[in-house]
Amino acid sequence: MIETDGRRLKGDASRRLVLEHAVDLASVDGLDGLSIGRLADAAHVSKSGVATLFGTKERLQLAAVEAARLRFVATVIEPARVEPRGIRRIVALLDGWIAYSRSRVFAGGCFFAATTTEFDAKPGAVRDALAAALAEWNGYIAASFGYAVAQGEVGADEDPEQFAFxxxxxxxxANTRSLLGGSNQPYVFARRALVTRLRSAGxxxxxxARLTDVDDLAA
Known part of the structure; x- marks a missing residue:
């Protein structure tokens, strides 16, 4: 039993290590760019080891999507949950997302922005996983804004789903323009537009303040 548990722990550690490299590679080259050989080189493990852990390319892609989702939740959503529901949490989520993209939590910027364009027209399990992750994020933004409406922090006629969109x-x-231009200026523009939108909502x-007081060019 001890030996079996040890093997399992070692396998789990290897899987986490490989996935850390997989999500960063996919954020740059896409999920279709993942290969067992390239991933083995990046993670300094054997090809057979990667193949044993994931079996097929699709299983590797699905595991990468889930690993990216968990990293995103830990980086953007969980820290925002210390704020009360409503506008303060919305502001924390938006500011956290900008920091997440700006600081390149994934090597290629936002993992989901980089990978969804590959699969938006390709039916299958990977597309479904990406769509579910994006729906989860959009739904959380909408639900958080819904609390702001219910609490009277913004106008009663505001549509949470419209705001989330x-x-x-x-x-x-902002993520795409920053990557293409090699500049943080797009985050300044996005931050300014978000503040204007929230002010117009009431x-x-x-x-x-958390959105207005950050200088993305100096960050």
Whole structure:
């Protein structure tokens, strides 16, 4: 039993190590760019070891999507949960997402922005996993904004799903433009637009300080 458990622990550690490299590689070259050979080189493990851990390329891709989702949740969503539901949590989520993209938590910027374009027109399990991860993020933004509506922090006529669409579109554009231009200026523009949108919805300036007080060019 001890030997079996030891092998399992070693296998789990190897899997985590390989996936850490897999998500970074995929954020640059896409999920279709993942190969057992290249991943083995990056993680300094054998090809047979990678093949044993994942079996097929699709299983490797699905595992990479889940590993990326967990890294995103730990980086953006969990820290924001210390804030009360409503505008303060929305602000923490938006600011956290900008920091996540700006600091290249994934080597190629946002993992999901990099990989969804590969699979948006390709039916299958990988597309479904990516769609579910994006729906989870959009749904969390919408639900958080819904609390702001219910608490009277923004106008009663505000549509949480509309806000989530607008906010994520701005964030995705900032990520892409930053990568293409090699500049943090797009985050400045996105931050400014998000603040304007929240103010127009009725949010108080004091609640928006976390978004307004950050200098992305100096960060």
């Amino acid at each position: 607008e906010a994520t579109a701005l964030l995705d554009a 949010a108080d300036d004091a609640q928006l």
